Amino acid sequence: MITSTNNSPLIKVSQLSKSFGTKQVLENVDFEIVKGEPVALVGPNGAGKTTLFSLICGYIQPSAGQISILGHQVGSAATFGKLAALPQDAQLDPRFSIAHQLNFYGQLQGFNKKKSQFEAERTLELVGLKEVLNEKPDSLSHGMRKRVTIAQALIGTPEIVMLDEATAGLDPIHARQIRQLVASLSAETTFILSSHDLSELERLCQQVLFLEQGVLRQHQNVSNDGLSQSQPTFITLRMAHTIPQFEQSLLAIEQVASVTQTQDKEYLLKINPSSALTLAFNTELLPIDIQILQLCHDNKWIYRQLINGKTLENQLFN
């Protein structure tokens, strides 16, 4: 469990269970989220991600267990304006202009008319849609509507923003824009992102909540397996082409303990933990990543990506 001793948790979930009839969707889930980098909520379909999301937002009631948001009960007025969300498939009212609805949400958060209007314009500008201020939601494309609903979640700069499949249905340019937005706002807002796009989460998130069949399997730092250490224990190598006997070539490097092909043209290298000691005695020995790159260079093998550590996908599924 990742907690910070000097930070009180933004979200604390204790022994949380949820059943729909006889079907148990979540079972004794426990975790804490503290202020900081975005948190990824991942898991296969039916794992309970949206249920957990809905419970934290107070859309549904738990069967057992407790949730505390900033030290308050879910749905408490004390959390208004501090917890915001983009629920999956939720839509704005088609009868009112976007400006009107965002102003209304701002006013519900306690802002006066002027400040609400400012927030509506500011948040729409953040998602690159200031020009649709006076449009009605029905006149926008699916992707634009989604970005507008992301804008509503940013009104008043809340402390926690939960985004359920925020980039699903967006074109690559706008998906990238949303990722950049999340990254740029992470200093003041803690984002909790649910997505099936692991590479997207890997780029943004430092913490991962992995749900499987309603059980929290892992709650960990993405960087656990590599980046936090001066000498990596794992390296992921993605090649441009399939190379015969590639594993053997890699194993010829002294510090490489094992090589596993995780996907087509993707290899996970386990680095011998004693390599740091070897490096200390043999000052001419190049660092492991340089040696791998040298191997590729010497053999004219084209690599696509060298990742310090395991990919999120490999952390979760291998």
Added chain:
Amino acid sequence: MSKPSYIQQSLFRMWALAKFELIRLFLTKRGMLAILAFITTWFLILYYPVNSAVTIVASDGFKGMAEDTFGILGLSALLQWQVAEFTIYWLIALYSFPIFALGASSDQTCADRTRGTLRFISLRATRNEIIFGRFIGQVLIIAILILLTLLATTTMAWLRESALGVPALLKASDLFVQLIIVVLPFIALTSFFNSFLRSAKLTSVVTLLFFGLGALFISLISYNLSIAHYLNYIFPGVQLSDIVGQDKLTLVHYSIPLIQTGCYLALASIFMKRSAL
């Protein structure tokens, strides 16, 4: 400036929700069409039944017949009203506004719940604030519409006889309060149905079944168990037949709809808290 108290903030949120309902009716295309239909209907009511009936009731030739008819129906007290327009207005408004209120308030939270908009709102207002804010909004809408019809009737009376202006205004304010009290439980009933149903159409159907089958069911039970007739007090409008004649009115006639309103709003609050958004 000091931070507003919790109650002030809560009232502010409820007012924001109520205001949104007013805007939904008065500033959207669909709302404007509904108002246009309402105005047309009431223009026809005032121009034909009310206007014609006033002539009949006021004429000496028909006065005796009107007294006999109203006497049989227990409505004699209405003929004593100085402003005859309000006699007919009252008979029509007393039964039409509750039905209109049921229709107009059938979608307080249903569409927002189905669309997911309620999920955005529930992170900014408590479920009770949503229920009460929307209820207040609907009450304000009906109140404005009642007021418009009362003003139109007052104008008619005043145009017929200028001396009737002041008595008409006094009667209008009395009827306004009475009509508001009458419609309150009807709006609260739809607030309750909206707390768990997901469409306005379904709310209308359930309301129809509630009044139709509910009354039939209670009649059947009452046949064997006389005390069961008290169950009729669950129906908004149960006191209408007692107050239509405006004779021997007591506090009970006002307290019944107010208690019903409180009960239905309490039920709406309980159901809303438990329902999934």
